[in-house]
Amino acid sequence: MSFIKFSGNNQIISFVRNHSDMFPEHSALEVEEISDGNLNYVYRVSDSSGKSLIVKQAPPYIRVIGDGWPLTQDRIRIEQQSLQFTALHCPKIVPEVYHYDSQHCVILMQDIGDHDNLRQLLIDRTELPQIAKQLGNYLAQMMFRSSSMGMESTAHKALVKQSQNPQLCKISEEVYFWDPFCDHERNDVNPLLKPEAEVIWSNQNLKREVAQLKRRFMSDTEALIHGDLHTGSVFATSESCKVIDPEFSFCGPIGFDTGVLFANLLLNYAGQQNLPGDSRERKAYQNWLLLTLGDIWQQFSAQFDSLMTTETLDPSLSDPGYQQWYLQQIWQDSLGYAGVEMTRRTIGIAHVADIMNIEDPELRADSERLSLQIATMLILQRNTLNTPKQLDDAINQLRT
Ligand SMILES: Nc1ncnc2c1ncn2[C@@H]1O[C@H](COP(=O)(O)OP(=O)(O)OP(=O)(O)O)[C@@H](O)[C@H]1O
Ligand SMILES: [Mg+2]
Numbered sequence: 251m252s253f254i255k256f257s258g259n260n261q262i263i264s265f266v267r268n269h270s271d272m273f274p275e276h277s278a279l280e281v282e283e284i285s286d287g288n289l290n291y292v293y294r295v296s297d298s299s300g301k302s303l304i305v306k307q308a309p310p311y312i313r314v315i316g317d318g319w320p321l322t323q324d325r326i327r328i329e330q331q332s333l334q335f336t337a338l339h340c341p342k343i344v345p346e347v348y349h350y351d352s353q354h355c356v357i358l359m360q361d362i363g364d365h366d367n368l369r370q371l372l373i374d375r376t377e378l379p380q381i382a383k384q385l386g387n388y389l390a391q392m393m394f395r396s397s398s399m400g401m402e403s404t405a406h407k408a409l410v411k412q413s414q415n416p417q418l419c420k421i422s423e424e425v426y427f428w429d430p431f432c433d434h435e436r437n438d439v440n441p442l443l444k445p446e447a448e449v450i451w452s453n454q455n456l457k458r459e460v461a462q463l464k465r466r467f468m469s470d471t472e473a474l475i476h477g478d479l480h481t482g483s484v485f486a487t488s489e490s491c492k493v494i495d496p497e498f499s500f501c502g503p504i505g506f507d508t509g510v511l512f513a514n515l516l517l518n519y520a521g522q523q524n525l526p527g528d529s530r531e532r533k534a535y536q537n538w539l540l541l542t543l544g545d546i547w548q549q550f551s552a553q554f555d556s557l558m559t560t561e562t563l564d565p566s567l568s569d570p571g572y573q574q575w576y577l578q579q580i581w582q583d584s585l586g587y588a589g590v591e592m593t594r595r596t597i598g599i600a601h602v603a604d605i606m607n608i609e610d611p612e613l614r615a616d617s618e619r620l621s622l623q624i625a626t627m628l629i630l631q632r633n634t635l636n637t638p639k640q641l642d643d644a645i646n647q648l649r650t
Pocket of ligand 2: 287289495497
């Protein structure tokens with residue numbers, strides 16, 4: 251059956267009425283388009299009593315470009331599958347899926363509009379005391395439960411198969427692991443940063459390490475990862491945290507999710523060097539960011555360790571020495587992937603507001619330089635920076 255795009259608000263309302271019993275029969279409904287990403291249509295449907303839900307529809311192309319750039323609609327199946335899997339093991343962290351319609355390529359889901367975007371919260375230097383615990387817990391549950399330690403081998407392979415996401419993975423393979431490491435036409439480089447970008451493009455040692463990380467990204471089916479866990483995909487209040495938009499999800503290396511998340515904290519760290527505001531306050535916030543990164547790792551690793559110890563199904567993967575080695579591998583992978591994400595967000599196609607909000611190009615270049623320095627260090631030294639403390643010390647040495 252062919253795809254049916256909503257042609258107007260009335261169609262959206264009638265779809266919502268047919269597939270949800272949230273709204274009383276004769277209530278007047280309003281539709282607001284809230285799409286602010288690139289790929290999909292997102293609408294909020296609400297009534298006057300304050301009830302609302304979200305409608306996300308994936309067209310067969312990239313929304314902001316149009317049908318000149320086709321993109322598989324299978325991404326919305328992948329997204330709902332990942333949301334449903336997460337809901338089984340960590341229900342509070344994702345919006346509840348109310349309905350999935352494969353013909354319309356639509357998800358109806360819980361409105362989490364009472365939460366704020368984590369990227370903006372970090373730009374505003376908001377300290378969130380619960381966030382490390384919530385994200386570390388989510389990562390540990392998801393990664394263990396969808397791995398071949400937490401699932402029977404055959405069930406895990408079925409998950410790998412049903413989570414194959416080749417078109418979206420190919421985009422990541424290019425925009426993370428290729429473009430930023432060569433002088434690619436898709437790159438967007440601050441002219442003041444060209445010399446530093448050229449150093450990266452000619453660093454063969456760095457490219458070799460990135461090739462290793464890319465090979466793992468392309469072939470390691472460790473666990474069902476989110477695939478795009480930047481701070482724009484996380485929403486929070488002081489008590490609650492939600493993760494959305496897992497359309498890039500597939501079974502891949504665990505360290506990719508932890509790494510992308512770490513990178514986005516560190517991109518904010520680099521931004522805080524030159525964002526507006528009191529310098530002591532910005533410095534204190536940079537310290538909070540490093541502490542939070544360490545706390546996420548601490549929460550993740552303690553919980554993942556405990557799950558490995560008590561719930562590993564395969565006895566040959568139950569040896570404590572092996573499990574310690576494995577956790578250390580995940581830490582090192584996380585640093586490597588964090589370096590790749592920071593590089594691509596600094597000189598690749600998609601930049602981040604944490605740095606782009608710095609209006610003065612010289613000051614922005616200063617933050618971008620710091621980002622690239624941290625990134626290169628993470629990729630090249632990931633096997634020797636063994637703990638969050640060593641990481642903090644190394645980053646603090648780069649801070650001017
Ligand atoms: N469940 C939700 N509750 C409230 N707001 C939401 C929800 N899901 C999405 N949004 C809002 O819609 C915006 C776009 O959503 P989302 O990031 O899922 O779209 P996308 O098209 O996949 O984006 P991208 O191109 O970045 O992948 C979010 O930034 C958020 O503001
Ligand atoms: Mg998306």
